[in-house]
Amino acid sequence: MIFTATQDTLPPVPPAQRLDAAPSGLAETVELTAAHLDSHAHTVAVFERVLDGLVRQAHRARHPLAEALSTALGHRYPEEETEANRLTPVDVVVASLLWRVAGYSLKPEYVRRERGHEECAQGGLELVIKARVREIGYALRSGTPQPFLLATPTWDTGALEAAELVERLVEYRRLGVRPGPADFGQALLRVRRDDPAAPAAAAAAERLGTSEGDRLAAWLGPDGEPGTPRRRVVMPDPGAHRAWSRTGAAVPQVAFLSGERPALRWEFPDAFQWLNRPHEGFTQCYHWAGGHAVRASVLPEDRDTQASWLLPGVTLAATVGDHGGAWMLPHLALLGGPAGTGLHSAIAAGLGGRYPDGRRPAVEALLVLAGRGELDAPLLGRELASMVTLGTVKPNRLADAARTAAAAGAYATVWAVLAEVLPALLPSVRGAGEVLAVAAECVERSGASGPAPAEVAAAAARTGSSRLVSEARRLTSALSGR
Template sequence: MTTTTTAGSHQDAAVRHVLDAVRAGRDHELPGLVGPLDPPARRALLAELKALRAEARGWEWDRWRERDALRAGLLVAGAACHTGAAAAAAWIGARDLRRWPGLPTDLLLDVLADRDPAWLGDVARRLADRAATAADDYAFISGLLRISGGPVPTTDAFVHGWVDSKGITLDLHDDPYAPELVPRLFETAEPAPALLWRAEPDNPEHWPSGLVSLAEAGVVERRTLVDGCTARLLRGGRPQQLSFYLVLLRRLELTAAEEQERAADWIAMAADGPAPVAGHAQEVLARLALAGALTAGQLAEMSSLVLFRPEKKFVRAQLVLLGKVLRRDPDARHELLPAVAGAFGHEDTALQERALKLVAAHLKPQDEALREELADQARALSPVHRPLAVTVLGAGAAGDPGEADLPYEELLPHVPVRRRLGATPSVAETVELVVAVGKARTPDLTEFERALDGLVRHARLHRAELAEALRPALAGRWWIGSEAHAGRRPAGLDVVAAAVLGLAHPSDLRIDRQRPSGHHHRDCVHEALGRVLDGRLREAGQRILEDPLPFLLATPSWDTGSLEPDELTARLAQYRQVGVRPAPHDFAQALLRVRRDPAAAAAAAALDTSEGRRLARWLGSDGEPAAAIRRVREPGERAVHWWERAGQAVRRIVVETGDRLLLQREFPAAFHPLGRPQREQTRCYHWTGEAPLRWAVLPEDRETQAAWMLPALTGCAVTEERGAAAELPRLAELGGPAGPALHLAVATGLGARHGEDRLSAVDALLLLAARGELDAPRLGRDLAELLSLGTVKPTRLADALRTAASTGAYATTWAVLAEALPTLLEDPAAHRGTGELLSVAADCVERTGATGPLPPGLADLATRRGTTQLLTQAARLHTALTPPPPTTDPEIRGTAA
């Protein structure tokens, strides 16, 4: 008995020593301290370690050093105490027990060395299955495998960890995992990042050379590498991700037989692959075709796909290849010439002409059926090539009789229909909306406003019922019953929900307790809009606790955030009737949202209340937006931060809003920044997910919002920034005048570097046109100025306007281009890409039949000799804009009649 008690006390003391070492961060002592513990002592120690872990989770942020010092000790000691493989793997994989730079591999392997090999292999497998941590844990997992002798895991993360472990010196020949993991390099969902960093073709220590040497040594089959590369390239992806597989494929130097065997793969890559992949596939197929290893049918299939690509270099190279094959094998024309006709619809009229001349060179007089087929396809040609097409292919190439006499019809998108916000939600619906808004990454404005409206209305009439329904629905929110977050307050709509539940104190909801903006946010309008939103929510919560409102004045009428003036007047009348004092932030937001209709001012003034009189004045002159100042900022003006220098290295247009003294005098303090002059913003960082709620603060002032958006749009045009134009279509849907700032914002977006931003600007342009709000000459003049400053590049603008025109808006696009072209034609050599813009302009004029004054400089350019795209398209536009001379010969006139 004494011996047992003594042994137990020794074990208790040993447990305390382990805990002391863990708390003190003496991790190196743990293998020696944990090793002698018997199973009961380890179970007791594990319970203490779990309690310590839970305690550390609740520590405040200022104890982060103490918490960080505990992690490795908790990890090592806890791993040694677990008896189940699943529990041990879960403990080792826990994020809260990890320290930078990773697991304490040596200590873990030391404390687990005495375990059964099968158990160690099971832990290794489970850790390899953890996608979030397996790559980081590769060294430890491989150590377990070395001890246990278990099978090699092949999960994506373990493969990535294996690749990362190779370091600078790549030696795969002695790696025991290579035969199992090399085939997996081509099958992981994402390629291992280290493959992309070390993929120079000729470097013997980089992956392509290392894998080729493995194939030469017979460690892996050559076919595995070839098939893996082709399969990965066929799968597609970003060019950077595919670069490694393309380099490896070139490094393998496929034989003619290997290339011919995969002809279908090359055709698929040439059709749909990114430019580098498609270029390689086209090279291989061209080599096969010229060697006679590709059938006419295969070449025709390939050509019909490649000629459909927008890249001119691929189309040009394919037409050259087809010409070579047709000269060598004229009988192949029946299969190849219909494929050549695929280029008749290409956006580049020079390539259309080349394809038509190729058809003319190889079509035989006896090919009547083929001629008829090609004539039907020739209707896709630009009108400038129709005469030659008729000469080569016959009258069928001219199109249907009378088609040319049909009037042009502009096609514009349907104007989005505004939606009413909907009826007041019930208690159950309000709870559902609150939960949905809280979970949404990007809150929907309609859901947010209906949820807020429901909370305020039901808190006055059915607060107990609302609270009873809210509490279980919001049980997962951190601010409900959590002592660990003492001192922190909920944000967003949760502020109002907390007030309904009685979990917010009035002093915490005071508007003047809003935290001031951080130093780098002091000029950020997004921060200012967010403070307005936060102030409105705090005020709503405070009124629920002290003086509940029957409803909110600022709840929008429409899904854009706009509020009808007669609705606001009716709400103010109800407030007067029941004797409710309007909430200042709510009323201020209502004024900013109301549609300004001077005809509604009389009804507002007739209320004979201070708010009614303010509304009447606001519907008149008080609501006028501040005047904006437009100027050109020179590159010499100093950038505020080093990261802004790239964006300020070019001349650019800035629009600075002026003072709105009324907002600073009569509105609550949270609104004052919106009334101060906004100079060109410095770079700011903000949560973009709240954009729909922030822009709805000023839904009837597109001009101000466009001026605020302009610096970010300019960044998208002159730097690698992206995404700022995504809000342009939404901005175009809002109310208020579509004035100079909005047109300048759309013009800048049309010249953005990235295609998705240009598409958003095109959507905004077409939406303004469909609503009858587009001032095309103004937009054209803005583009001319941006082109002359270098903010917008002609090639990017051509891509955007070609997209706009191709939707059916050729007349709109020409109206814009007619004002922009004179600036480019003054010195076309200084603007690379002018020929592409002339091509878009010529296409628009040919399709619409527009005539009119020639842009200055076009006539001179059109008479110059040469075959460049600039001169070719200048002559084409000149011809399209110049009406044919009237026919005076009576005989000819009679024939025409």
């Protein structure tokens, strides 16, 4: 169905910020490292600058760096040797420089999941981070630190420009340095494939004549295509969340199996293999509690897959009443890669959160996608209609979320979404009148015009003065320009 409307006046979308260079001096490196370890707000920019700064400084002057770190941070490692799995990622690198971490625990075969969290998507992303920092620590312990890291992102989302990675590989070849498998694997996952300069970067990578150059060139082609999540409707186990003192609602829910990425089976370390296999996400886990931006930076160009993994937790906030669940959506909306069905479905579930503070992140994500011209309003509407039919999203909660988004200036956008939802609410679903009222206001404010959906026209033609009927008449009248 086609409607015409005035253009929305949307809130500005925060642009991605380019990372500052790694700290160049010894004092600055130690100071930034200490500040990161003392902070609870671990941003991608600071985390990556700390890692790259420590590696660069260790390559230039390892012993002065170790002495300075011992003075500033030695108190954090009271034991002579601590296993790496008991340390935070940056602590692993610092403790390796101070010989306070058990060397065997840095080996790739010791990078494994915690028991009981084998299917947790956030744990899978964390596994890649662990593999990379332990690879760094092992190189430091063995006295062969890299001159710099390949996977340090260009942008604070975690994205890496392909041309920049080519330049780093050129320098590695000049120095005769072999890339770390985990660091290079992470670099590939971060490369911006939709960059207009990517084809030229692929050609330059192929001319390097190295295996890493060939892999980068292939990754910028079909090998690097993200998998397509497969949508399905599932009936969850009502007791699936009992371990966390929550009982899951026994209503059908939309879920996605993440798509396979066959290229990950070739030459990627074991810690990356989980990303290749189909997964539905897992809510019986504590990993949602913090540090999400750093974990999300593992796959900064595949937000659709990450959103499909997040969906069970977002649905839980709608069906059980968690206050959290959707809080990660605005960040995912700012990442790269296709904004597909997985992301739109997660936003749809978030708009149906039980509490206003649980719905707010989904509204923000909707506005971000709309501001970037990436929102597929009919798709979002269809996902909402499906979830309303299943019982995941309640109409009154959707009406409140839609009203909030519209008030931010997205009247035309919200109407385009609700136009797809209304047929699922009519002829009579509890709360349909509230949704019709928001739709009518959006049409009036945006000047949208066009034929009313058949279900709305039928409701408007009914006798009586109920809210559903009166709001259907109001909407029909507004669409016809009366």
